[in-house]
Every structure is written in structure tokens, then in C-alpha cells.
Amino acid sequence: MAEEDVNQVTPGARVEEKLYNVRFKTDEDRSHLIVLDNQLCNRCVDKPCTVFCPVTVYKWENGEHKISVSYEKCVECGACRIGCPYFNIEWKYPKGGFGVQYKFG
Ligand code: SF4
Ligand code: SF4
Numbered sequence: 001m002a003e004e005d006v007n008q009v010t011p012g013a014r015v016e017e018k019l020y021n022v023r024f025k026t027d028e029d030r031s032h033l034i035v036l037d038n039q040l041c042n043r044c045v046d047k048p049c050t051v052f053c054p055v056t057v058y059k060w061e062n063g064e065h066k067i068s069v070s071y072e073k074c075v076e077c078g079a080c081r082i083g084c085p086y087f088n089i090e091w092k093y094p095k096g097g098f099g100v101q102y103k104f105g
Helices: 015-021 038-043 079-083
Strands: 022-025 033-035 058-061 066-069 089-091 099-102
Touching: 033 066, 038 066, 079 089
Parallel strands: none
Antiparallel strands: 022 099, 033 089, 058 066
């Protein structure tokens, strides 16, 4: 089977299948996503960032009482720019050449 056929996304495919077409180049020096104030996260009852991110970048760490940020998985959808009720997430695009790369067709 030709490579372009292998990488076709089937309508209705699961997120994991769609992510097959995505490549990442991680900036090891700096996260482009920063949770500004962990005290706010402690008081944030529902912690919606752990739900709205399609690739579960944000995870509540019970023992450490803070949100961990797996920024290397971010697909740059932008949801966390508006989804945090306290605007507690600083969001920038990754430096040039880093971050997610989409392959179409
Ligand atoms: S939604 Fe915002 S304030 Fe709430 S836990 Fe996530 S980053 Fe913290
Ligand atoms: S931009 Fe989208 S994929 Fe990236 S961390 Fe925010 S919600 Fe998750």
C-alpha cells in the first residue's frame, strides 16, 4: 500500500488514529504552556483543563497539589486559551520549527 493511502484519515476515526498523521518536534528548553498560579488550581473545583484538552496535556497531581503540563503532546488547538475559567494558562506558539506538524493528504 502506498504511503499516502496508509496515512488517510478515515471519517469517524478515533483521536488516536487521527494523531497517527501528526508529528511533534519538542522544544526541550522551554514549555510554550505555563500554568501561572498553582494556588488558583488548588481552588479550581472542576479543573476543566483536565477535560477540555483533546490530548490530556493537563493532569492534576494529587500528591503535589498542582497541574502537570505535558506540553510535548499539545496539538495547538488553542482551547486552553479560553477554557481556563481563571485565565491561568499562559499560551504561546512554540518557537519556530518546534511543536506539532500536521501531514495532510
Ligand atoms: S482550569 Fe485553570 S485554574 Fe483550573 S486547574 Fe486548570 S489551569 Fe488551574
Ligand atoms: S492548545 Fe489544545 S492541545 Fe494544546 S494544551 Fe491547550 S487544549 Fe491541549
